[in-house]
Amino acid sequence: MGIDSVIGGLIIGLVIGLLGKLVAPGKQAIPIWLTIVVGVVSAFLGTLVARAFGVEETPRIDWLELLFQVVISAVGVSLAAGFYGKTSRR
Template sequence: MEVTGIISGLIIGIVIGVLGRLVIPGRQRIPIWLTIVIGVVAALIGTAIAAALGVADTRGVDWVELGIQVALAALGVSLTAGLYGRRRD
C-alpha cells in the first residue's frame, strides 16, 4: 500500500468517524483518536458490505456505501461511548 493510500484512508476514516459521532445525540465522552479508529474500521467494513450488496461502484457519489459506513460508525461510537463511560466511572 502506498503512502497516499494510507493518508487518504485516514482522512476518510476521520470524516466517517466524525459523521458517525454527529449522528448520535448528546455528548460522547471518548477520545478523538478512538473516534478516528472507529471511523477507519467502519469505512473498511462498510466498503466490504457495499461490495457484497453490489452497490460499491455506482456512477457519481456512492451514497448507499456512505450511508452504510456512517451507520456503522454511529453504531461503533455509541457502543464504545457506553462501554468507555462505564469503565471510567
Template sequence: MEISGVISAIVIGLAIGVLGRLVVPGRQHIGVLWTIVVGIAAAFVGTALAAAFGVADTDGVDWMQWLIQIALAATGVAALSRVKALR
C-alpha cells in the same frame, strides 16, 4: 483492495468517524483518536458490506455506501462510548 483503495479508505474513514460521531446524540466519552479508529473500521467494513449488497459501484456518488459506513460509525461510536462510560 489496492494500496490506493486502502489510503482512500483511511482518509474517508476520518470523515466517516466525524459524521458518525455527529449522528450520535449526547456527549460521547471517547476521544478524537478513537473516533478516527472507529471511522476507519466503519469505512472498511461498510465498503465490504456495500460490495456484498451490490451497491458499492454506482454512477456518481455511492450514497448507499456512505450511508452504510456512517451508520456503522455511529453504532461503533455509541457502543465504544457506552463501554468507556462504564469504566
C-alpha cells in the same frame, strides 16, 4: 501501500467517524483517536456490507455506500462511548 494511501485512509476514517458521531444519539465523550479508529473500521465494514447488498462501485461518490458507512460508524461510536465511559478514573 504508500504514505498517501495511509494518510487518505486516516482522513476518510476521521470524516466517517465524525459523521457517525454527529448522527449517534446523545453525547459521546471519546477521544479523537478513537473516533478515527471507529471511522476507519466503519469505512471498511460499510463497504463490505454495501457490496453484500449489491451496491456497485461507481466513478463518483457512492452515496448509498456512504450511508452504510455512516450508520455503521454511528453504531460503532455509540458502542465505543459506552465501553470507553465505563473505565474508572479515580
